[in-house]
Amino acid sequence: MIPMSDKVYVYSVGMTKFGKFLDRGIKDLTAEALKAIKNDDDFNLSNIEAAWFSNTGWGMTDFQHSIRGQVALTPNGVDKVSITNVENACASGSTAFNGAWTAIKAGVVDCTLAIGTEKVYQEDRAKMMGGFATYTDVEMTRAMMEQMKKAAEKKRAEQANDQKDGEKKEKKGGHSVFMDFYAAGARGHMKKYGTTQRQLAAIAAKNHNNSTLNPYAQ
Known part of the structure; x- marks a missing residue:
C-alpha cells in the first residue's frame, strides 16, 4: 500500500483548440491532447497507472456508450490500466480530475491521467x-x-398585428x-x-475580448 500523499502535483497539461471538427472523431481529438503530454521529455504515457475519461455526448451522437474511455484511450497508448468513465454534464472534466487526484491522495497510485474529450457540433x-x-x-x-x-x-x-414581414425565423x-x-x-x-x-452587453463584450487573447479559443 502506497502511503497517503500530502501533496499532489499536476505534472503535464495538454489540450486541443476549440472548433467545429466535423471531419475528426473522439479518438483523434484525444490523441491530440495526449500528444502535448508526450512531448514533455520527462514524461511517458507508460507512467500512467490509472485514467479518468470524461465525455457526455459520444453516446448520443454515435451510440458509443459504456466504454468510451477504453475506446478512446486504448488505441492512443493508454491501456492495461484502470480506466474510469465519467459523465457529469459540464462538470465532467473537473469530476475526472477530482477522481484522478483522489487516487493519488489516497495512496492507491502514484501517477494518473484525467482527460476529457467532447464533440458537440454535428x-x-x-x-x-x-x-x-x-x-x-x-x-x-x-x-x-x-x-x-x-x-x-x-x-x-x-x-x-405588429409582427413585421420577413421576421427572422429560427434555424x-x-x-x-x-x-x-x-x-x-x-x-x-x-x-x-x-x-x-447594456450591462449584460458589457459582460458579453468582456468575455469576447478575453477569447481573442486565448490561442485555443474558437
Whole structure:
C-alpha cells in the first residue's frame, strides 16, 4: 500500500483548440491532447497507472456508450490500466480530475491521467441541440418548456398585428434549451435587480475580448 500523499502535483497539461471538427472523431481529438503530454521529455504515457475519461455526448451522437474511455484511450497508448468513465454534464472534466487526484491522495497510485474529450457540433442540428436537454432533469425541463411555449404563443398572438414581414425565423433543428433558461434567468435578474441590457452587453463584450487573447479559443 502506497502511503497517503500530502501533496499532489499536476505534472503535464495538454489540450486541443476549440472548433467545429466535423471531419475528426473522439479518438483523434484525444490523441491530440495526449500528444502535448508526450512531448514533455520527462514524461511517458507508460507512467500512467490509472485514467479518468470524461465525455457526455459520444453516446448520443454515435451510440458509443459504456466504454468510451477504453475506446478512446486504448488505441492512443493508454491501456492495461484502470480506466474510469465519467459523465457529469459540464462538470465532467473537473469530476475526472477530482477522481484522478483522489487516487493519488489516497495512496492507491502514484501517477494518473484525467482527460476529457467532447464533440458537440454535428451536421444534424436537431440531434445536436436535443442533446443539451439531457444535461438537465428531463422531466422537469419538458414541463418548463411546455409552459414557456404556451407563454410565447400567447405573446405572439397578442403581437400578431405588429409582427413585421420577413421576421427572422429560427434555424431548422431548433436551439439549445439552455438559451431559454438563460433568457428567463436574465429577465428575472433584470426584473429583480434592475439590470440593464447594456450591462449584460458589457459582460458579453468582456468575455469576447478575453477569447481573442486565448490561442485555443474558437
